[in-house]
Amino acid sequence: MMARDLLQQVTGLNLTEAVVGRAVERRMQATALEDARAYERLLAGSAQELSALTELVVVPESWMFRDAEAFVAATAFIGRRLAASAARPVRILSVPCAGGEEPYSMAMSLYSAGVASADYAIDAVDLSEVALARARAGLYTRNAFRGRHLDFRERFFKPAGAEFQICDEIRRQVSFEQANLLDPGFSSRPGYYDVIFCRNLLIYFDDPTVALAIASLARLLAGDGILFAGYAEVPAFCRNGFTSLRAPGAFALEKDGAHASWPARIPARQQARVPAAPARARSATPAAPPARNAARARRCRPHRLRRRPTCWRARGARPTWATTRAPPRPAANCWRPIPVRPTPTSSSAWSANANRRWTPPATTGAAAST
Template sequence: MNTLQRLRAATGLNLSEETVERAVLGRMAATGIADRQQYDAGIGDTELAALVELVVVPESWLFRDPQAFVLAAAYTQRRLAAGERRLVRMLSIPCAGGEEPYTLAMALADAGVPPEAFAIDAVDLSTACIARAQEGLYGRNAFRGKDVSFRDRHFTHEGDDLYRIDAGLRRRVRFRQGNLLTTELAPARSYDVIFCRNLLIYFDVPTTAAAIARLAALLADDGILLAGYAEVPSFVQNGFTPLPYRQAFALRKDAAPDDGPYAGLPLPVNEVTAERRTRPQPAVQPRERRATPRAAVPRPPPAAPAAPVRACRCASA
């Protein structure tokens, strides 16, 4: 396999030749190797991992699409209220620099969920992202929403616009490097909640189907999956049903019961149900408009000019 094929196989991403070429040229400059054939021939596991770091897209921020976290917290409360005596287990993949799993931990804490009641696994392809996530230190770019009051509750200011996540929340998240398509992540049906957002958009159709099959195997039968907005149709085509919660982009398995823990949560519900949104609608034929002749109506005489209005100054009290 050439370098492009090796990187596609290692990441599962539908990488373009331009993206790989930029990464290769960057690594050639970093290693001081000027000959392309020599560089390609010397790509081992370590160098391949370095190339992977240059082609992944780790962009994220805290409380991105916040309704997803509101739904996850409400779902968790529902499970705990039912008297279940086990951990509510959650997965964030890909987790980038930890922004998503830490947001999930904060949302659960703010909802009053005890820290001993949940556990979060967070996985990313990038070892650099995992190292940054484990450190839990974030700059101004991670706080993008209008409401950043959570920063005062869950972060310590360390100067130079840097903030560190609370140590107690950091302990609730377990990070590891891995690949959704190839890494053995957990036994089947291990997770009640899975966040997998904005990953499938980088896959081709066969890889998308394979990734969704892996996620379906990991998700509990009555669990929920939170996706990116553009990815919902792909999940619907591969065994998932959308849940009708506005701006959460949540789904359940097709075979899941209608009255599962996700049903009837006290959250804003889409006015158009998921079933209606996914059902093809008949085309609407445009109405034929007929020109109606205007009756000859004499124009009214022009109005008399208005009397001039004098400007006055109002003295302030």
């Protein structure tokens, strides 16, 4: 089997000849093989070589609080879930997690909202061992911090040379594991997760692979759970058994016919606004459609999504969650000022920032010039 077919079969990624050609060239140099056929024979017989080649074609790009509204919405959802029933910790999955930026952002968001560490667990999965090694180390370059609002970096990271080291409080909240979303065994725990992040991977798959991946995620997601997708991936989820929830900029979905404890379902008089995610530097975003169009918009018509993924937005449908029913434990009371708590470390650089109120940062998609 040719290198491209093999890679596509294993990863699901839709790869161009050029991308595969460059990767094969690099591996031929690394293995000191000059003959392409000899390299293909090596590739066919060595899982280790296949893994090394795979590392060269994956796109492990991510950054802290990428599409920050998703973390606002997830935190609100988790707060409400814990308020309703704190019988067990909320289970969160980030797949793919790349270098850990996404699951760590979730952990920072929950920590800042005062959610106790025992009340949630985050599993983070990726195909790339290289990306996972970075995630486990928790060491990031400036490229992981984009946008202008980087208060969280002062609070949760400490400088380590030219890089930034995440604090242990956040690091130990996430369990990393290498796995392939497309493996049949991946969804062996039906209904296990309350919250799933699957963002910016399906865009690299072809349609049958997308359907396979979504079927696997649907099996893993609890009946009343929610899933966060990348904005360009929402239509694919809607075509494969999911319904978009009204969460502007968060790209949240539930399974068709499910009833996620989504804040937008709470009658208006019971609602209390949570701090909205900061305005993003996307001035070209068209105005949200009027509320009466919400039902129509929720059908996620792909032709509108191609312009901007705002078709399911409804005015006034910002993430909210009920506060009339008092949460059983203060830890679950999201979005009140951050309680005074032990600092992540005794380091004065960190402790100086430990009790600041935190708000999710705005992301611009451009690397910060800090």
